[in-house]
Amino acid sequence: MPLRRLPNGWEIAQVDPGEAAFLYREIFVERSYLRDGFPNPTPEVIFDIGANIGMASMFFAQTFPDAFIVAAEPAPEPFAALTENFRRHVRGGVTHNVALADREGTRRLGYYPNATAESGFYADQDSETELARRLLVERGLSPAQAEAVAESRHKLSYIDCRTTTVSALIREHAVDHVDLLKIDVEKSEIEVLAGIEEPDWGRIRNVVMEIHDFDDRLHQVLTLLKERGFTCETEQETELSASDIFMIYATKPV
Template sequence: MKLPNGLTVSHVNAGETALLYRDIFVERCYMQHAISLNPGDTVLDVGANIGMASLFLHLECQGLTFHAFEPAPIPYAALQENFSLHGIQGHTTPCALSDHSGAATLTYYPDSTSMSGFHADPEAESALMRTFLTRSGLDDEDVDDMVSGRHATQTVECPVRTLSEVIAERGITSIDLLKIDVEKSELEVLRGLADEDWPKVRQVVAEVHDIDGALERFTSLLHKHGFAVALEQDALLDGTEIYEAFAVRKGA
């Protein structure tokens, strides 16, 4: 697929890729609230999907090293191809990150791959998607087309690791940006970080689903480990459970 900026990417769904492009490249959703990068920095892209966030950050600041994680096989194949196609330096890994290691069952949505996850609720997610698309300006017919396949799911068994396991195995000494977009598993990702590894993290950007107090627990964990946290909610998601958290280590 050719993007509006002229680049070509491997992808899964054209409509989904167009929305990712708008959020990441046009709205610059990962570069707000004092988030910054410098050449030589290390970025962990957790829930990388096809790699649009990694591609944007690679173009935004040359010389970054990426560790990208995506458990769903079809988006992962596109992720690998996009890293190769655009010369993105680093590693892609076909696994999920959580608070334990082993294996887990992922609910995969072929028609909306970025909403795949371990805590699926197809009816609630269809309603959320309909709200977002309608507020985005799509007409009812287009919304119906994009939401109609939302209940079509597949289950995928995938490996699960903890963030600290990855840090130890790869000898990662600093994480200048930890980007998390894992559909209700974001707190589990942070809980997979051992106390001794927290000082290695300089910045965090995460989509957080505020279900049963998850947002407060997520921000409290960041505050505990020395981060200043800012929260935002996309106007298109006003009144929903979804927030964006931007965390920068104090004094960094």
């Protein structure tokens, strides 16, 4: 498995160098999963749902070194890198080769081997290729170059993966609270939340998630979280202003 050294000095396993560099910038440099006062209190238990190669888990391990981290990733290549990265950098953490959903079972995953972080149950090759093309043009590539790169990164295949639920993971690890639930699952966010049984909502203190706002999903998710006692903030990156992608930071009063 190819290795790379991050700017912070850590050597990590990766699938694609460009994707790893992008994730490092987004998570370690821009600190996309943290905000002033969020999460609160300091997390002791973190669930990383849609972990990919584990960049978020490694960031959480660096930022909250005493936290117990559970990570879930369904695709085989990112999961292999995730497992190696936990061995190197996430002391005492646990990885699961599984997708999170509203029930336990098996489901078909749309998988981009050259853009693994964009894989998901709702993979839309045309729209995801077009978004990548537009972003690459904005970053300085010519339209022809952007088209070629976007198409090469979005060769779509399919794999069957096992699914489980957040509540099943809570039971498996016998944790009585989840201080930070991070979700990045490429359009299946509502299904992950639907896999939280009602008694377990009281165990969850902070949620950070990327949400794709199709079929009014942003409103649905915000309503669900607010009904369960969370205060929510929504943000959208400037370069994604023409997309349906937002971030939600949800916390309960201490």
